[in-house]
Amino acid sequence: MFDIKYNISILPESPGVYIMKDKDENVIYVGKAKNLRKRVSQYFRKTQNHSEKTRSLVKNIIEFEYIVTENEIEALILEDSLIKKYQPKYNILLKDDKTYPFIKITINEDFPRVFSTKNYIKDGNLYFGPFPSINSVNEIMSLIRSYFLVRSCNIHIKDGVKSCRPCIYYQTKKCNAPCYGLISKEKYGEIINEISDILNGKSKDYILNLLKEQMFKHSENLEYEQARDIRDKIEGIKLIFEKQSIFSGGENSEDYINIFRYDNEACVQVFFLRNGRVVGREHFVFENIMGDNDEHIIEQFIKSYYGGTAQIPSYIYSPEFLDKDNIEKWINIKSKRKVYFKTPKGGEKKELFDLVRKNARVMLDRFKKNKYLCSVDRESDYLNELKDILCMNSKIDRIEAYDISNISGFDSVGSMVVFNNGTPNKTQYRRFKIKSVQGPDDYKSMKEIVSRRFEHALKEIKCIQEGELEHTYGKFCIFPDLILVDGGCGHINAVEEVLKSFNINIAVCGMVKDDKHRTRGLIYKNQELNISSELIKFITRVQDEVHRYAITYHRSLRDKRSLGSILDEIPNIGSKRRRDLLMYFSSVEGIKKASIEDLLKVPSMNRSSSESILKFFNKSKT
Template structure:
C-alpha cells in the first residue's frame, strides 16, 4: 500500500512538471520576431476548440484554421521553425495579430472554418477557386403532374435529383430525348388553376409533345407511369426504354411512316451512344460514389474526380492547384474536401480517396449531418474500388503532364516572341515586363489614361492602373500621355519596355520626359492602319512594320487591343457616372440624351450654370423650351 502511495505521489509530481512545461512553451525562432502584442495574445489563448484568424499589419485576414485546442495549435506557429514548411514560415512572418472564436465542438469548428475561408478567401489557405456548380436532372415528384428539368441547385423539396453531370450538353441531350420520347409537360403552369379557368393548351399539345394535363383530361396514373419509366431510365435501367422505342419504330415502319421511324431510330442511337460514354463500374452496387485522387509535382497539384451514379461513371472533373497553393498532399486533400462537399448541394453516400488526412472521421460526421444519411470517406486498399482509385490517379498524373506540356509550349512561345522583339527593337536586356498606355476622351471631356501590364507574355490585371488627367485641359493626347507617365515613374518596379497606343508624336513626348528624369526604359508606339488595325511598332524616328499572322504581330495586337479596351471602359464608367448623377436630372424636359449633349458641349456643370440662353440654344439637341428650363433652373438655384 505504501509503495502504491509513493508511486502515485511520484506520478503526480511528473504530471505537474509536464503541465508546467506545456504552459511555458518557449516562444522562439527568434525572440525579436515575436512582438509583445503577439505574446500577450498567445498568453490568453483558451484550451477549448475553435477557429483562429491570422492577420497582417493591414488587418487583412491571411489565414484561417481550426483547432481542438486553440492554445496548443496557435502556439505551434511561434515555436521552432526547423520542420515548418516554407509556405507556413512565410505566413508566420506576416502575422501581426490574430483573433479566435471558441466553439462547442471540433465539428462546429470545422464548419465555421470552412465558412470563414469561403467568406475571406485568405491567401495562405488552399482555396478551391473553381466555384462552378454542376447541373442535375430534376423530376418534380411533389407536383401533381411532374416535370423533368435541368437545375444547378439541390433543395429539400421532395423532388428526385440525378447527377451531378460534368457536361451540361449531356444533360440537355438527355432531357431532349426524354421530352421527345415522353409527352410530359415542361411548363411552369399551375395545373389546377389552368383547369379551373379553362385555359387553352400551349403549342406543345398541338404538336403532340405534351398530353396537356392543364386541360383536365389526362389520367394522372397514366401520366405517372411515364414519369416512373423516366426514373428507371435515369437510374440506368435503360433496356425497357430502348425496347419501347424499338416497338414504336417498328410500328411506324409497318404504317410506312418512315420519317417517324427514322426519328425513333436516331433516339435509340443517341441513347446507346450516351450509354457507351459511361464506364460501367458495378452492376450490383448502384450506390452513388465519388472517387478522388491527388497527384503532384514541384510546380502543381491536381485533384481528379470520377462521379459514379447508378454504377456508371457519369462525369469527371479536375482541379489544379498552382505553385502558390502546392502544399502537402494531405493538406490539399483535406482543404479541398471540406470546401467542395460542405458547399455543394449534393453529397454521395460513399467518397473514396487516395490520401488520408487528419479530419477524415470528423468530416464524415459533418457530411452525414448535412445529408441526413450516413456518408463514409475511405481510402480503399484492395478490390474494385482500389482499381478505380488507381485509374483516377492515372488520370490526375496525365492531367499534370498535359498541363506541363502546355506550360512549356507557352513559355517557349513567350521566349521566342521576347527574343524577336528584343532583336527588332535593338534592346540590350531581356524583356519580362511590358507596360502599355492609352488615352481616352470624347472631344477632351473626362480625359483618362489606362495602363495594362504583361509579364512573361501574360496579362497581369492586378497591376493594371487607371489615371484621371489632372493638369491637361481639353483634348491633348500628347500632354495627357506625358502626365500619366510622369506620375508612373515616381513609383517602383518599372517595366523593361513601354508600348504606347499611338505614333511617333506620343513616343517623342515620353522619350523627352525620360531624358529629363534620367529614366532608361525603351519606349515605342503601336501604330494602326486606316482601318484602325494594328500595323506595327515605331520609335520617334522610324517604323517597324510587322508581318500579319506571325506570333509577334498577334502578341502586339493583343496588347494594343487590351490597353484600348481598358482605357475606354474607364472613360465610359466615368461618363456614365457623371451623366447618372447630374443636377440636370432635376430639370423637367432634360433626359439622358440632352444631358450628354450639354456635358459634351460645356465640359462640366459649372460651365452650364454660367451659360446664356443663346449659348444653351447652340447645343444640337436643345430647343427653346428645354434651353429656357435649364437657364431658369440655375438662375433660381
Template sequence: MRYIEEQLKRLPDRPGVYLMKDETGEVIYVGKAKSLRRRVRSYFRKGNHTFKTKIMVKHIADFDYIVTDTEVEAFILEANLIKKYNPKFNIRLKDDKTYPYIKVTVQEDFPRIFKTRLVKNDGNRYFGPFTDVNAIYKTIDVLKDLFSLRTCKKNLEAGKPEKRPCLNYHIGKCVGPCIGAIDRNSYRELVDRVCLFLSGKQDELINEVEKEMYQAAEKKNFEKAARFRDAVRALKNISAQQKVMSSKNINQDIIALVEEEGEACVQVLFIRNGRLIGQEYFLMEGVDEESNTDIMVSFLQQYYEQAPEIPQEIVINTHVSQTELLEDWLQQKKGKKVKILIPLKGEKKRLVEMASKNASQNLKKELIRRKYQKQRNEKALDQLVEYLVLSSKPVHIEGFDISNIQGSDPVASMVVFKDGVPSKADYRRFRIKTVSGPNDFAMMQEVVKRRYSRLLEEEGDLPDLILIDGGKGQLNAALEVLKEMNLDYLDIAGLAKREEEVFLPGQKEPVIIPRKSPALHLLQRVRDEAHRFAVSYHRKLRSRRLTHTMLDEIPGVGPKRRKALLSHFGSLGAIRKATIGQLKEVDGISNKTARVIYDYLREHTRP
C-alpha cells in the first residue's frame, strides 16, 4: 500500500486513462478521467463506494496511467483498452456473436458485393448488421442480377483486360469488366446505385430504373425494358419488407436498455432514410450495481468504436451524463455532427418504446436459455460421475488434442471447461519441442508433462477430469506421465472419435455412454473444442511457414521487406491480390521491387 501511496502523489492533474492491476499484473479495470489525480485518488479514500468498487480496490496491487491531451482522446483510448484487456470489473459489451453485413469493395477498380461477418477499417463500405441471413443473400442475388455485377474474386485492374470472359458474361449475368466490355467509371455508376439502395434510398433507385424501363420501351428495346420491369418488381418487393418507421428521411439508431435479474440487454433498431432495415440486440456483462446511465455510456462507447456506420441521430431511452463528450467523440469518428437525444413524446418516443419491448423479450429469452443450459450442464456433470465412476464432480475439465500432418508443424491444444462452459481465458497452445516425426503418443506425453509441471510449480488448481482426444494408446501415454509426476490420482479419460467410446485407466473394455445423454454431449464439446483450437493453431503456423518461404524466394525481398509486407497486408493472400500501386505504399518497396513481387506471385502457384 505504501508503494501505491507513492504512486498517487505523482499523479498529474491532466486528462487520461488509468489501468488498475492485480498482484499478477492482470488489468482488472480501465477508466478515464478528466483529472487523473482526482479520479484515481478517489478509489483509495474513504467514501460511499459501491460493494463492487470496494472488492475491486482490495485486488489492486498496482496501476498505470496514460496522459492524453483532451477528455475525448481519453474516451477513445478507454474504449480501445477495454476491448484489448477485457477487464473483469468493467461493464463489457458481450460480443461472442458475429453479425452479418453486406460488403461493397469500393477500394477495387471493379467492386464486388458479398456477405461478410468481418468488419475492417479498410476503406470499403459495409451495410448492416442484419438479423436475417437469408434476406441478405436474397438482396445480394437481386442486386447482382439487376446490375450484372461480377461475382469472381479476380484482382481486376482498369486498363488491363484479360483475353477470355467467364460463363457469366456469355449468359448475360456479368457486364464483363475482366475483358474491358465496360470501363471503370461506367461500372462504378452501377456500384453507386447498389450503395444507394443499401443505404435505404430505395425509392430513388426504383424511380431511376423505371425511367430507364420507359426509355428502353420507347426505343422498342423490349427485351431490355422487360429486364428493367422485373428489376423494379424485385426492388419494390424488397423495399416493401422494410417498414417505414419515420416520416422523415433520416438515418437513426434507436437504442433501448432494459435490466432484469442483474442482467442487461440493449436493443438497436437501424433506421435508414426512414425505413427499418435491421435490428439486433446485445448483452452487457459486469453490470452488477451499475446505474443505467453508466451501462448506456459503456455500450455507446464500445459499440460505436467498432460500428461501420454512425447515423445522424442516436435516440436512446436512458439519460447519459456525458452527452456532449459522446457527441464530440462521435463527430470526430463520423466527420459530421451527431445528435444524441431522449424523446419525451411523438414518433421517436414510440420507436424507443418498441425497441424497449424487443429488448425485454430478448433478455427474457436469454435468461431462459441460460437457465436451461445451466440445468443441462448440471445434469451432464452428475451423469459423468455416474458413468465414469469419478472421485468428484468434474466442475473443472481440461481437454487435450494434437494436430500435425505427418509430423510437420506439430502443435497441441488444451481447453478448459468450468461448470460445463468453455473458459477461454484458460486455454493454452503448445508447439511440440522434443518430438520429431509422426509420434502422437510422445507428443501427448510432452504436452501433459509441460502443462502439469507448470501448474504444480505455480500452485494452480488441478482439474477434476482430464480428457484426452483418442483411444487407449493416447490415454496410456498421458497416464504414464501422470504416474511419473505422482498425479495418477487425477481422473482421466480418453474419447475415441469413431465410435464415441470412452476409455478409462485399467479397463480393457470402453464405457459406452448413451448417445443422446448430456454427459456424452459435454465430452464431445470438450473434445471438439480442443480439436478446433489445435487445428487453427496448426494452420496458422503452417501458413506462416509457407508464407515466409514463398516471400523469401522473391528476388530483392529480405526479412525486413517481408516483415513490412506482412505487417501492411496481413497475409500472403492479401499480398497476392494487391496491385503494384498498393505494393508501393509499403515502406521500403520501390516501384521496381513492387513490379518484381507482383510478377513473381502471379508466375508461381500457391503452395
C-alpha cells in the first residue's frame, strides 16, 4: 500500500512536478510546484476549505509521483509536456479540439500535392503554419493554385505514366496535369521548391529577381507566352508574400484574450490582430470548473493554448494571473524571441479588450442555448441511469458499439462507433474488413474485430510507455467505459471472451430488438434490463448509428465487387485493361457509353478488345 503521509514527509523542498494517480494507476492530475513538499501536503490538509473540484480530486488520489527540476521554468515546461501526454481528468484542458490549419506539401510523392490540413502528423512531409484561421489559408491556397498550377487530387501518379485523362482543373487552367504526363517530375519539382521557398519566408527580393531574370531571357528569345506566364507568377508571389506578412506572427502581431464566466462554465475568447487588422478569432468553453478562479483558468488556458500549435505573437493582452513572470519566460523559450504579456488599462486597447470579453459572453450564452437544444443535460441523465442500472462505480464517459454486416457471409465487415458523453464522436469511428472468418458467422466475426481493436490498443500503449508514440496520436489507446454490441447473449459472450484473454475488465451489454425490429432493451449478465423509455431512445440512436456505419461499408465493398464482376465477364479484358478502363472512364456507365474511338484512346486497348466491349454491352441491352 502507498503510504501518502510517509511519502509527503520524504518529498524534497525543491521545484518540480507532481503526478497524482487513482486506484487504476491512471494519471488524474499534473501540477508544478516551487516547493514540492509544501505544495503536495496542501492537498491533504483541511480538505473542508478546498473547492468541490479539489475535494473530488483528493478523494480519488491513491498515490503520487514527482520529478525534481532545477527551477520553476523547467517545471512549467515539464508540466506542459506531461499534461499533453496524459490528458489528466482534473486539469483544465482544451477539449474543444480546435486545431489550427497548416499548409502541407506531400514531398514523399513523385508529384507532391499542396493543400490545407488541421492534422499535423510527423510523416516526413512539409508543414507550414499554423495560421490563425482557415480563411487565411484559403486565400493563400487560392493564389498558389492560380499561379503555380499544382495538383489537388489524390491520384497516385508515377513519372512518365499516363494514368488517366486530364480533369476539369486542367481544362480551367488550375493544374499542369501530371496525371497525363504533361509535365515532367523535374519541372514539377522546381515549382514545388518555389512554393516551399515562399512559404518558408525566404527573401522576397531574391525570388522575384530570379523570376525577372527568367522573364527577360524569354522575352529576348521572343518567347512571349513564357515571359507572360512568369510575369503573372511574379504578381501572384507578391500577393502571397503580402498575405503571409498579414497572417504570420511578427513585430506587429497581437493576441487579445479575455474570459466570461457563469457558475461552473466559462468561455475564453481570443482575437488575432496582425498589422492592426483582426484576421481571426476563436473561443473555448470550459465546463465543470468548480472552484477554479478566473486567474487560474486564464493561466491554465495560456499554457495549454500556446503549448500547442497556436502561433505565438509578440504581444499577448490578457487579464492578470498569478504566475505571469514564469509563463513569460517559458513562452520566450518556446518562441525563441521576446513575447510580452500585458493587461490593457485604457485607450483603444482597453476598448478592444472589453469587446473580447463581450464576445466571450455571447459565445457562452450561445453554448448554453445549444446545450439545452441538443438535450445534453438529458443525455447525462441517460448515462447516469445506465450507470446506476449496471451498478458501475464511475461515470460513463465513452461508449463503444460494435456491429457485423454481410450477405450470406460475403463482404463481411465490422464497425465500431464511439459516443463521448452521449454524443457521437465520428473522428473515433473505425471499420474492419473481416479476414479470418469464412461464411456468415457473426460470433467469430465479432471476436475478430474486438480482438483487432484491443491488440492495436495494447501495442499503442506499449509504444506510449516506451516513448515511441505520443498519447494524442494514438487511435485505439483510449479504452471505453462500456461496450454495446448489436445482438444478444452469444455476441456478448464472444466479446467477453476476447476481453478476458487480454485481461481487460469492461462491462458489455447487448442491444436487442423486438419482433418488429425495433430496439427493445439491453441484456447484461444474461438478463434483460428494465430501462426507461428515454434510455431506450438513446440506445436506439446508438444501435442505428453502428448499424448504419457497418452497412455503408458493406455496400461500398459489394458495389466494388459488382463493378469488377461485370468487367470480368467481357472477353479480351484482363486485369490491366480493367484498371486502365476504370481509371480513364471512372465508371462502368462511362465505359458503356463510350464509342470505339473513345475506347481506343485508353493506352492498353486495341481494336479487338474495344469491339469486345461494344459487343458485350450491346448484347446485354437486348
